[in-house]
Amino acid sequence: MKNIRLVPEKLTEDNFADFGEVVSIQSKQSKTINNGFADKYADIASLDTSEDQGQTSVHIFVAKSRQFPLHISMLEKHPYFSQTFIPRHSSPFVVVVAPPKESPSIEKLKAFITNGEQGISYSRGVWHFPLISMNDNSQFIVIDRKYNEELDTIEQCEEVSLGDINVMLELGL
Numbered sequence: 001m002k003n004i005r006l007v008p009e010k011l012t013e014d015n016f017a018d019f020g021e022v023v024s025i026q027s028k029q030s031k032t033i034n035n036g037f038a039d040k041y042a043d044i045a046s047l048d049t050s051e052d053q054g055q056t057s058v059h060i061f062v063a064k065s066r067q068f069p070l071h072i073s074m075l076e077k078h079p080y081f082s083q084t085f086i087p088r089h090s091s092p093f094v095v096v097v098a099p100p101k102e103s104p105s106i107e108k109l110k111a112f113i114t115n116g117e118q119g120i121s122y123s124r125g126v127w128h129f130p131l132i133s134m135n136d137n138s139q140f141i142v143i144d145r146k147y148n149e150e151l152d153t154i155e156q157c158e159e160v161s162l163g164d165i166n167v168m169l170e171l172g173l
Helices: none
Strands: 002-006 020-023 031-033 038-040 056-063 070-072 074-077 083-087 093-098 110-113 119-122 138-145 158-161 165-169
Touching: 020 083, 083 093, 119 138
Parallel strands: 002 165
Antiparallel strands: 020 119, 031 038, 056 138, 070 165, 074 158, 083 119, 083 138, 093 110
16 A cells, blocks of 8 residues: 655645636735725636536535545546635635646645635646535635536546545644
């Protein structure tokens, strides 16, 4: 059995670029709107949901906290759309990702921890472990492709087991 110890690194735009976009206003330009009562930070993340006439949908996920060290036993990907997670409160969370390939490259597996104000937007086909919340009842706005059971002809989600590879996510705090 192969053992891998995974420790999340601080999430930045640069180190996450191979997997998607960081959803944050940090280092972004704004435009003052609404007679000076709001600043608009436009185009923070690109959404990719139009495959096979897809539509974008907004959800709220309420997450349960995970226990660490966390066994990463599987990965999933959405081959035909992006997926965005934005915390509704200052709630750090962890993401585990591998590059978008036919099957996950375990050697390139990475983990990132947000600062609580950052969200993430996975690019189409990026392998990832499901939502890793550090707190119970953390709410996340999730933006992805609307599932239409009667019309969809694309695969929404592919999952793979990591089998005999033992990946343990440890918080190096």
